[in-house]
Amino acid sequence: MPIVDDARAETIRYHESYYSRHNLFDQDSWLKAPDQYLLALAERQAPLWRELTGGTEARPLKVVDLGAGVGRNAIPLACFLKENSIPALIDCLDLLPLSIDKLGQYAEKYGVSQYINGIVQDNDEFQPTTQYDLIIAISTLEHCSSKASLQALLQRLEKALAPQGHLIVEITTDRQVRAVEDNSLVETLVETPLEKSEVEALFRATLSPLQLVLEENFPYQEKIDLNGRKVFWSSCQTSKIFRKNA
Numbered sequence: 001m002p003i004v005d006d007a008r009a010e011t012i013r014y015h016e017s018y019y020s021r022h023n024l025f026d027q028d029s030w031l032k033a034p035d036q037y038l039l040a041l042a043e044r045q046a047p048l049w050r051e052l053t054g055g056t057e058a059r060p061l062k063v064v065d066l067g068a069g070v071g072r073n074a075i076p077l078a079c080f081l082k083e084n085s086i087p088a089l090i091d092c093l094d095l096l097p098l099s100i101d102k103l104g105q106y107a108e109k110y111g112v113s114q115y116i117n118g119i120v121q122d123n124d125e126f127q128p129t130t131q132y133d134l135i136i137a138i139s140t141l142e143h144c145s146s147k148a149s150l151q152a153l154l155q156r157l158e159k160a161l162a163p164q165g166h167l168i169v170e171i172t173t174d175r176q177v178r179a180v181e182d183n184s185l186v187e188t189l190v191e192t193p194l195e196k197s198e199v200e201a202l203f204r205a206t207l208s209p210l211q212l213v214l215e216e217n218f219p220y221q222e223k224i225d226l227n228g229r230k231v232f233w234s235s236c237q238t239s240k241i242f243r244k245n246a
């Protein structure tokens with residue numbers, strides 16, 4: 001089996017198991033809270049979004065969340081928009097039918113079903129048919145099937161962003177996993193493992209028409225159980241927000 005197929009199988013196995021064991025907002029999980037930069041962006045944009053969606057040419061705000069999972073980001077965003085009387089439709093894409101089923105259940109539980117449009121969809125094949133005011137791609141781009149496929153997706157996302165729209169991206173780079181017992185390297189599988197410099201080059205090649213409005217990089221380190229083995233996981237998390245001019 002080609003490495004990318006092994007990696008895709010591992011991605012599916014990991015997420016299906018994780019979403020079955022942890023509920024949205026469980027405190028001892030990475031589902032405990034939404035991305036901090038996303039909600040801060042929503043707070044800042046609320047006045048403009050109210051204008052876009054409340055005037056005589058009123059239309060719902062258009063949002064897409066790629067690799068949305070069970071709604072760690074889309075559900076709190078929908079709650080915020082609802083509380084602020086901003087009508088919106090959030091297209092939530094995920095490879096896994098299980099994610100989209102659970103997302104629908106959480107949307108109902110939190111009273112935001114009318115905001116959430118769950119779609120089983122591989123990011124590699126996403127062909128936007130509308131312009132979006134907000135595009136969210138958090139912890140999912142590294143699961144594209146290749147660098148070429150990721151580059152093509154970024155090009156489509158740049159084109160699909162509406163004037164004054166924002167693209168928020170978080171991506172893991174430079175992952176390294178070492179065994180706790182002897183510090184030896186442990187192979188982990190991700191479809192498109194990337195170095196930070198490669199991500200920068202990809203962003204330069206595809207997103208240069210956009211303005212960079214936020215960049216945060218932080219090292220991530222954790223001692224975890226990986227397939228029955230204690231390992232040190234280390235990587236770099238990069239968050240960026242881009243804006244299209246009016």
Ligand SMILES: C[S@@+](CC[C@H](N)C(=O)[O-])C[C@H]1O[C@@H](n2cnc3c(N)ncnc32)[C@H](O)[C@@H]1O
Pocket residue numbers: 011015066067068069070071072073093094095096099121122123124137138139140143144145
């Ligand atoms: C680490 S989780 C992040 C979920 C969500 N964005 C968040 O921040 O909570 C990665 C998600 O991407 C989804 N995914 C992985 N590969 C994908 C692909 N090729 N197309 C669409 N979704 C994918 C997984 O099923 C999973 O729900």
